[in-house]
Amino acid sequence: MFSRYWVGDFFVDLSRNQISLNEQTHTIAPKALAVLTYLAKHPRKVVSQDELLDQIWPDTLVTPNTLQRSIAQLRKILGDDRKTQLHIKTHAKQGYSLESEVTWSDDESVALETPAQQERNISSQNATTRLNHTTKNSTQRHRIRKRYLVPLAAIVLLLALGGLATSFYLPAHSTQLTFYKLQAITATDNKEFSPTYSADGQFIIFSRYLEKMCANSLWARNIHTEKEVLLTENWGSYGRHSLSPDGKNLVFIATQDCTKPEKKDACYNLMHVDFQKALQRPQSPNVLLRCQSSTIKKPVWLDNSNIALMQKVSNRWRLIKYSTNSNTSEVLYAPDDRALGIFDYSISERLIATTSRHEDNQHYLDLLTPNGKVISSHPIDYPDEVPKDRNIGPNFSSLEKQLIFSTGRQLFTLSYTGQVAKIDLPLDEPMSTPKFHPNGKRALAIKGRFDTDIASSTLNPPPVANTLPLDTVNEAYPSIARSISREADAAYQPGGNLIAFNSTRSGDAQIWLSGENELRKVSQFPMDTFIHGLNWAADGQSLLVNANSSITQVFLDGSEKNYLLPYAVRQLFQWDSETNTALLLLRIDGVDTLAEVNLIGRDIEVINNKDVKWAQKTDDGQIIYMDKMKQFWRPGIVEDLLIKELYGQGINQKKFVLSDNMIYAINRENQLWSYNLSTNNFSVLGKMHKDVLYLSDIHRGNILFTFVVSAKKEVVELYLE
Structure with a gap:
């Protein structure tokens, strides 16, 4: 079975999940590459959507949107778009076809070149350049004819004898990071x-x-x-x-x-x-x-x-x-026209590296002098493993002209020109971006898990002493679905017996369902996904999820529907599935903005940009929000009004729950409280254990909340080979 082939001048390496042209290599998701490979096996033939879905996602229920996302990824790399379809052509109501010439090969022993590049190399008068070009372009099509192999071998011999070949094959600096030991500090x-x-x-x-x-x-x-x-x-x-x-x-x-x-x-x-x-x-x-x-x-x-x-x-x-x-x-x-991200400084190189999001909605790497002069600005070429809206925090590394960053469970290098490459370091726990020792031979990072559980109780919870051991706390607050990972943001299913929650028990953040004697995962988000908000539909048959700054509707059968919005979504607060409008925190022109969005028409109604931490909407249309100082606000005739009765009640609180015109939350003193928006009456309902973090839902006198089991984070040292 062939593991390599060409689509026109693009070289495809199935063993590495890569597509290359010249010296530009892109790593692509295996499923998207499988779509291209299936089309390549049927060149210039129209393949239906159903056939592609059956072949690429067998025994898995997915929507056509999943296939369309894969096609979009392929077209971006191949230089196509919806209007210019040189390689992958859409046939309305029929399917897709691959219109390029396809050549298969299992030969991995020599360099790979396109015919045009062969002609250029043959006519070149500079033997050194010809050899360097031939040996380095390992991602180009192999069509070297036998009559050229002898001259090339002679050139290699001459260069070796002349002592010149070393400069082409031995880089002056290491181009890879390899960690051989991790030690707890x-x-x-x-x-x-x-x-x-x-x-x-x-x-x-x-x-x-x-x-x-x-x-x-x-x-x-x-x-x-x-x-x-x-x-x-x-x-x-x-x-x-x-x-x-x-x-x-x-x-x-x-x-x-x-x-x-x-x-x-x-x-x-x-x-x-x-x-x-x-x-x-x-x-x-x-x-x-x-x-x-x-x-x-x-x-x-x-x-x-x-x-x-x-x-x-x-x-x-x-x-x-x-x-x-x-x-x-x-x-x-x-910069006035972009959102500035995180920065780092190298004393030895006297360089500031910072990321920013430009008007074209792309993230850029900017290099500055210590006086703020811009030396270079390059778009960051995000691989499939890194969500496109993820803000990268660059750190200088021991490699020449290479930065390093972490997405949680994966480490990557970032070149000064915006190229990203994965570091082969499988992590069983999340890890921060390493900070390098001055000698460049080791680095510091933070490693560890944040273990939280979700539990249920009544609006009058039994008192639990803060000094009780974990086993006793678990008896008082029975866990909905215990694991040694993070569970959070639990929500009751409308009209049903299920509880949806966000969990990292499978290694990545996913949506899980508990209830009716079952526990199952319903989402298929990629590695290093961040989930910021989930809401049930009114009919209880789907959930709206903010995953990696994008809105996705996840159905109970595992299928998904994606909503493309013009701005990154920082937080999903609430969803009205009947009108398909959502209360969101959007990043608009670099500013966090509270807005109500129609997900179909993508109409955006800006509410404010007051650095809102949490917001909910009452049945009569009032928007109640908590700001960065954990103060509660409600709309007024001229301006928003501070709810004075709740002063200090939001300290250490991640969110609050709004139900039947009542606000419910847990304060710094671990008190479960309620506030009636109609009567302005504040009441303490009971006291929770000190390890309870926040309330996430309420239904018929029962509450769901998140509590900490363990939060171990430690300094570790990585040693480089």
Whole structure:
């Protein structure tokens, strides 16, 4: 059976799931490649949709939309579109045909060239260029005739004798990352995040959190003695940290106490600790820069006196530079026409790498000087393994002109020109993007699972002592579907006995159903999928899901229907299946915007851009929302009105439930409460265990909620070959 073939000038390698032209290689989903292969076996023949669905997805119920997505992926790589169909042609109400010449081969021993490239190579007067081109283009069609093999062999011999061949076959720098060992650094019951090396490579600096991921402290660990040292005297709400190149000053962002209600916009302070003194005794941080009216995050030292950090102004991020010498700041990079993403800085290369989303809706990699001058800007060539709306967080690596990023369970390199390649490192648990040691031979990352369960109770839950062990908590709150992975966002089926929930028990985030003596998966989302919201249809026969920033309707038989929207979906709040309108948080021109969207006509009604965290709509059409400060709002005649009775009740709350004109949620004191929107009456219904995170649904006096079983995150070190 042939594993290689050509479609015109495109080389297809089934063993690698790749399609190549010249030196451009694209990795494609196996099912999409199977569609192309089946069409290639029947060139210039019309193959019906039903035949393709039966052959490619046997014993699986899928909709024609699934096939259409595969065709769209193939056309994008082959240079086709709906109007220009040079390779794959659509035959209305009949099917598809492959109109290109197809050539099959199982010969893997020599280079692959198209006929046009053979002619160019034969006529070339530069033997060195001819050899390099022939040997490097391993993804082109093999049509080299026997009479050319002898001259080519002679050329190889001459180059070898002349000592020139080495420059073509031995790259100056490694082009692959291979990790041969993973070692735990902080194997404790605590939760650690944001590990970095000191500039001299002697210390690992990281954050250690208290329960519920609220307060944290900064720690350092000596690589040689393995001694851990507490750096910050008090626990606080500290963000990512950065140590100056000379190893003297540690900076980080601090916000106000996260256990207290916020009466105004949060104050973000750039804090400082003398690192050398902190190694001897924990220090009380002091303020370098106060931001009262804007959000700042991720400080990174550019040199010993200048710090780059991100600042959010009018709901849009920009990159600024703060000078510790003059106590002044200036804007480094603030493109008005795009949404700025995450950035990283290389001291050795003196380069800033950041991602941004342009007007063409594509993500770009931008390289800047420390003064903010744009050196290059390239679109990121997303492979099929990475969702197109996923914002990539680049980190500099030990490879020349290569960055690295993580999608959770997969690691990738990102070239300075936007090319993405997968790193062969199978992960059994989610892992953060590695931060490299100054010597480039090892890297730090965060590894671990966040294990949550879903449980049910009544609106008057039995009291459970916070000191009870997990087994007793499970007895009080029987789990709907226990696993050692994350289960969340459970919802009752309208008119039925099923419960839908989001789970990573199969390795990836999927929608599962529990009830009627069954437990089954109904979605087939790809690896590293993020799910932000699910809602039942009124008839209980399907669910609307926000998966990877796109809206998909998942039916109980496993089939799917996709809704293409012009903007990325940050959160699905609510769905009215009868009118097919959804309450969504959209990313519009780089700004998170609360909007109501007609999924059929794609009409968008913007409600506000107030950094909404959760929203629901009442039966009479009122939209109740919770903002970033966990305050509750309702619509007013002139402007939205703050629900004063709920001040402080949203602290640490991910979401609330709206039912029969009543708001239900769980507050910081673990109290289950209700609020009547008609009478403005607030009531405490009972107290939950401290490990209960949030309420997700309510029906006929019963509630569903998510609680933490374990949240182990630890620093690990990866060693490179």
